[in-house]
Amino acid sequence: MPKHKKKSTISQYALSGKRHVRNLLFDKKAVSVVVSTIVLTAGVLAMGIAILYWAYSWGNIANHTYSTAEENSAKAVQERLGFEYIDYSGNTLTVNIINWGTSNNVTIASVRIYNSAHQYLSNYTRPTLRNITTNAVIPFGLPMTGEGYFRITPAPALGSGLFYIQIVTDRGRTFDGSFATP
């Protein structure tokens, strides 16, 4: 191939390439499609992330609520209180109890007293639990195998006879005992 012929072919290619690039730069056809696709994709992605985050948050809340409810139920099921010794003197009822279950921090919501015919007499809310040995206040409920006592002053005063006592814990369990007054 002659030298001048080869030169002209190269220049033709360069010219064509330049024209092609110029066309590509100034041709606005289909740009709107690209832009709309980008905008649509960005919108869908943003919505998707937002919905994912929203669903994740709700899932987390539901998970936490369900787990807490089930854990509380399990703890309530394993709560056990035993009556060690109940003493009534000077219109003060001293109730000594032991936590023999496998739930920690058993707290007392209320105490109810019934007469021998199981008729309701009185109700006492949140009596102060104390350690049997040290008399120190037990702030967070009875631990496992823990022993404690509380005192209430029945109003009206209890007569002589048999009485029933019912302890209601904060987790909703009830424990019944009985005692006799002189």
Added chain:
Amino acid sequence: MAHSPHHSRLMRDRRGYSALIATIIMVLVVMFLFYNIYLFKLNRDNDLQNAVSRSQQLDADRAAESLKIQSATKTGGSGFPIVVTCILKDDGSVPIQVVRLWLKDSTTSSITAVNASLLSQNVVLQPGASKIQTFTVTVPGALSSDSFTLTLVTSRGNSAVAFIY
């Protein structure tokens, strides 16, 4: 072998594919979510069932516990500590640990009941076993002639009562 025109058109026609793929993906996602939620609930229910089983076992153990106090005698009083000696017998089918003693002066009602923790003494009885046990308790104001009510509390919340004359 040449295909029929209908078959060829069916093979070439891509319309409706996206709906099909989307449906398959949606079903897979729903199944994945359902499986996870089901598994989570199953685990939680298992935990609760285990807790129920444990608590039933607690009740069964407590019901099987039987502590007997035999031949309870006392010395002391009138300024001296009361020394109670008795035979403890495990009549049940589970081991027993006695955790607390309560002693009430039955003669003088004004004397309040005293208690003592027995955790340090480690009073443990195996099923069918019996042992002689001595407890020393200070009861202020009690006379040597007074009679007492002895209550022993087990770790399962059961009580055994004996009268000492």
